Amino acid sequence: MCCDSQVLPAVRRYLSLVPLKGTDAVRRELDADSVEWVRLLQSDGASRDDAIGRLHALLLRVSRRELTRRAAQHQAAGPELDDLAHQCADDAVVSVLAKLPTFRGDSRFTTWAYKFAVFAVSGALGQRYWRTHTTALEPEQWEALPDRLGVGPEEQVQAAALMAALKQAVDTELTSRQRELFVAIVVNGVPLDAVVAQLSTSRNAVYKNIFDARRKIRDFLITNGYMESVEGGRP
Amino acid sequence: MTELPPGLQRLLQVDPADAGCEHAMEVLDAYAELAAVDPSAAAQAFPGVAAHLEDCGPCADDLTGLLAALHEGDEPAGP
Numbered sequence: 001m002c003c004d005s006q007v008l009p010a011v012r013r014y015l016s017l018v019p020l021k022g023t024d025a026v027r028r029e030l031d032a033d034s035v036e037w038v039r040l041l042q043s044d045g046a047s048r049d050d051a052i053g054r055l056h057a058l059l060l061r062v063s064r065r066e067l068t069r070r071a072a073q074h075q076a077a078g079p080e081l082d083d084l085a086h087q088c089a090d091d092a093v094v095s096v097l098a099k100l101p102t103f104r105g106d107s108r109f110t111t112w113a114y115k116f117a118v119f120a121v122s123g124a125l126g127q128r129y130w131r132t133h134t135t136a137l138e139p140e141q142w143e144a145l146p147d148r149l150g151v152g153p154e155e156q157v158q159a160a161a162l163m164a165a166l167k168q169a170v171d172t173e174l175t176s177r178q179r180e181l182f183v184a185i186v187v188n189g190v191p192l193d194a195v196v197a198q199l200s201t202s203r204n205a206v207y208k209n210i211f212d213a214r215r216k217i218r219d220f221l222i223t224n225g226y227m228e229s230v231e232g233g234r235p
Numbered sequence: 236m237t238e239l240p241p242g243l244q245r246l247l248q249v250d251p252a253d254a255g256c257e258h259a260m261e262v263l264d265a266y267a268e269l270a271a272v273d274p275s276a277a278a279q280a281f282p283g284v285a286a287h288l289e290d291c292g293p294c295a296d297d298l299t300g301l302l303a304a305l306h307e308g309d310e311p312a313g314p
Contacts, residue, residue: 065303065304066304069300069303106262106264106265107265107267107268111264111267111268111301111305114304115260115263115301117304118301118304121300122293122296148242149240150241150242151242151243155240166243192291192293193293202256204256204257211253214246218247218249221247227239
């Protein structure tokens with residue numbers, strides 16, 4: 001294992017110059033294995049190809065296990081599961097190589113790389129959702145919302161006014177984009193990553209819209225006497 | 236005033252400290268390494284991410300997957 005302190009001047013310079021984002025981050029010394037992974041992946045020729053091959057094998061194992069762990073989210077098995085795992089590992093390797101200059105050593109290199117395999121699985125399952133679900137973002141399934149929100153059959157009469165107010169808030173307080181996403185994810189129960197895949201957007205963009213929509217609905221329900229205001233946003 | 240159903244209560248819990256998906260995904264590896272040893276230490280080091288993971292199912296699922304990868308011995312001897 002090579003861990004020559006001369007080997008990664010660019011990485012070490014980056015670590016010394018780039019500030020941590022926000023206050024909630026941890027900086028640690030780059031460990032020897034991580035230094036070596038980055039050195040090899042930044043090298044040329046056979047040593048780089050060999051390192052990429054070993055990285056792919058590593059991320060293939062992680063992808064396969066992650067797909068197995070999430071078996072309830074897909075129906076793939078056997079060769080189909082293996083193809084999906086290879087696709088995720090391929091995507092993860094591409095992400096690792098593209099983002100290698102941004103690796104800061106906040107975790108071990110391998111943990112950082114695993115992350116991209118997990119993300120690739122999430123993205124692949126989001127895309128795959130539409131192979132078995134032909135329903136797009138419509139029709140709206142408002143009648144199913146009480147069940148999704150944990151309203152029991154015996155409580156639905158009492159909760160009817162609340163559900164009507166919730167729908168009114170969705171119809172009158174949200175932007176068209178917020179409404180579209182809220183209906184898809186909360187009302188129709190489409191997984192967030194499937195919406196991300198369908199709209200070719202980012203998870204953060206969808207989450208932010210839903211977050212803002214929830215806040216607007218909460219404010220509407222407080223203003224109209226359906227719930228009490230509690231500091232910090234927690235009812 | 237009607238008592239809110241549990242699911243609606245959870246839906247309307249918007250935490251201002253929530254750091255969002257982008258930042259959570261950026262630091263999820265560092266968060267996972269801390270959480271693998273001591274989840275409370277991870278939440279203390281990354282409070283905005285901890286708030287986000289309470290709320291965002293997909294990011295929480297990614298953390299579970301990453302922790303599983305760490306726990307299941309995928310760590311090789313080296314490159």
